[in-house]
Amino acid sequence: MSGKITLRRAVLAAASAVSLLALSVPARATDDPKVDPKYLWDLSDYYRTPADWDAARLKVKAALPGLAKYKGTLAKGPAATLAALEAIYAVYHDLERVGTYASVIASTDARDAQAQERQGLGDDLQGEVAAATAWLSPEIQALGAAKVDGYLKAEPKLAKFGFALHDALRLKAHTLGAEAEGVLAALSPALGGSGTTYNLLSNADIDWPTITLPASSKEGGKSVKLTQANYQKYREDPDRAVRKAVFDAFWTKFGQYANTMGSTLGTTVQNGVIQSKLRHYPTAVAASLSNNDIPEGVYRTLVAEANKGLPTLHRYFKLRQRMLNLPDLHYYDIYPPLVSSDAKFPIEEGEKLVLAAVKPLGDEYQKAMADAFAHRWMHAYPQEGKQSGAYQTGVYGLHPVVFLNYQDNYNSVSTLAHEWGHGMHTTFANRSQPYELAGYSLFMAEIASTANEFLLSDYMLANAKTKQEKLLYLGNELETIRGTFFRQTMFAEFELAVHDAVEKGEPMSGKRMTEIYLGLLRKYHGADQGVMQIDPVYAAEWAFIPHFYRPFYVYQYATSISASAYFTEKIRDGGAAARDTYLSVLKAGGSDYPVTVLRKAGLDMASPAPYQALVRRMDEVITEMERLLDQKD
Structure with a gap:
């Protein structure tokens, strides 16, 4: 999923379009002859061969010296500014394609050394482009607001750059001089290399145990x-x-590997803390949120409200213990389904169910999804060397692609719905906005995906024929809320604790991270209340989470599921008008700050209301399940 393009960060967003859910490479059709080629993606629309990709990479590289002629020209007037921005954004777009292809090709086989090398070359190119354009934001800021507004009035073709121009002005207090920005931009691949190290260690180099x-x-x-x-x-x-x-x-x-993982993650944390200080932010979290103008209160309100909602989470765990008929509850008891089901959902059936479930979103949405399913835009099944997890990514002007590890069960159907929610968000934003305004922020990125999951849950529940089926789908919804709201907020609280400690000058290591994570596991899972036993060895889980290498990213899963619960409820109650309001959020892309886009749609993410509403929904689902369980067959 791609982030909002801004003048200071466009190159970083362009080259980082792949979600950290799967930092990895695409499989060749010959990797597994049992897999239907229909479910091995065809990336020929991106580049037909690696040689074509390399030619495109070299083209971007060759264009960089030509960008230097635009440096110092913005003060000459609106025409000169337009020429500079159009040339630079053309390079950004080409870089997005080069970087996305390299990352995607690297995601289905971490053993493929050539693919890893291509990804490294793409990362290097990102740094080169960032360095070559680092002068842009300082030069815009030197113009000042009055001159920028005059330019926009005088040259209508600058309108598509208006939001980014004003965003650069907003960030003036946190932007360094052109030389310093160039140095940081050139260093960005090295400074961000810990995530790649984690990926290779956890997916290729660890000698996995056999039991x-x-x-x-x-x-x-x-x-x-x-x-x-x-x-x-x-x-x-x-x-x-x-x-x-x-x-x-x-x-x-x-x-x-706690010491090694502590070092790689610690480097990422230190990088964020140092850069926040260099850019004159009070904290690393404030620096991260500032990129999309998210009030820090959103993050801290989320954590506070999730903590207030822990009794509901603990209530769910007690229901889980009851349904699994366990004498006690351990951390290894949170993943088995509440209702045993041998039902198989082949991916073809999964596609049909998802298409039916999104009917409330209208014909345009259904047709776009059906078209996606008709093409080879997914890498669907697990293979040796392929990373776990799932993601969606895409490039403006081309189709999105989805990475799955489909297991023919209902959870896989839910993941299919989730990732194609991302795909539809990308599709609608790209159809509705120019390239310069299409890239939606990470804060918005999980709304469409979790909305699709809620719609799927509603559809399956409405069509369930037995009590057991209803319990199956209700239980799955509880797990969605637990995993996306409470678990991701626990991760967010872990990130906050680690960064706060480093900012205070406290020593940090893998051992200390394990201690912090163990405390959060115990709190969120009710260890002190006798709800669940947490074995200390499992506190190594922090080292498993790839999202931590994208600091202050995971909290957006929790804010997004709260927003999607709000919108899907409105769609059920409000019909076409509520649907159109929701689709307007997807179509907005990156045309405004995310909190503003949502506020225009009637949702204030800075208030406790959306998080409290989600917790209430979880309570209602638990109550319904308890009612069904108490019924006599």
């Missing part, structure tokens, strides 16, 4: 290598002994 599944399980005696994909599969196993064995082995292995 023998307990005899009590369905696959008793089978030897299983606990790759990330297998960990995610077996943590849901109905046999508790399997889950415990998987957790013990997997997190013990991650714990062995």
